[in-house]
Amino acid sequence: MIGGVLYLSTPYNRVVALDGETGRELWSYDPKAYEDGQVPNGTGFVHRGVAAGCKL
Numbered sequence: 001m002i003g004g005v006l007y008l009s010t011p012y013n014r015v016v017a018l019d020g021e022t023g024r025e026l027w028s029y030d031p032k033a034y035e036d037g038q039v040p041n042g043t044g045f046v047h048r049g050v051a052a053g054c055k056l
Contacts, residue, residue: 001020002052004019004020004021005017005018005019005020005026006018006019006020007050007052008050009047009049009050010047011045011047012030012033012034012045013031013033013045013047014028014029014030014031015028015029015050016028033045
């Protein structure tokens with residue numbers, strides 16, 4: 001959570017920002033990773049979460 005906003009990602013690589021107090025969705029981004037299907041090596045969809053940077 002950063003500044004009252006909770007950032008999360010879904011198993012299909014969709015990123016969502018939620019208001020930390022109400023849970024209301026503020027915005028989302030869907031890269032549509034599922035359109036190409038799962039990779040053929042049997043590992044399913046690769047999901048690495050989200051990260052935030054800071055200014056120095």
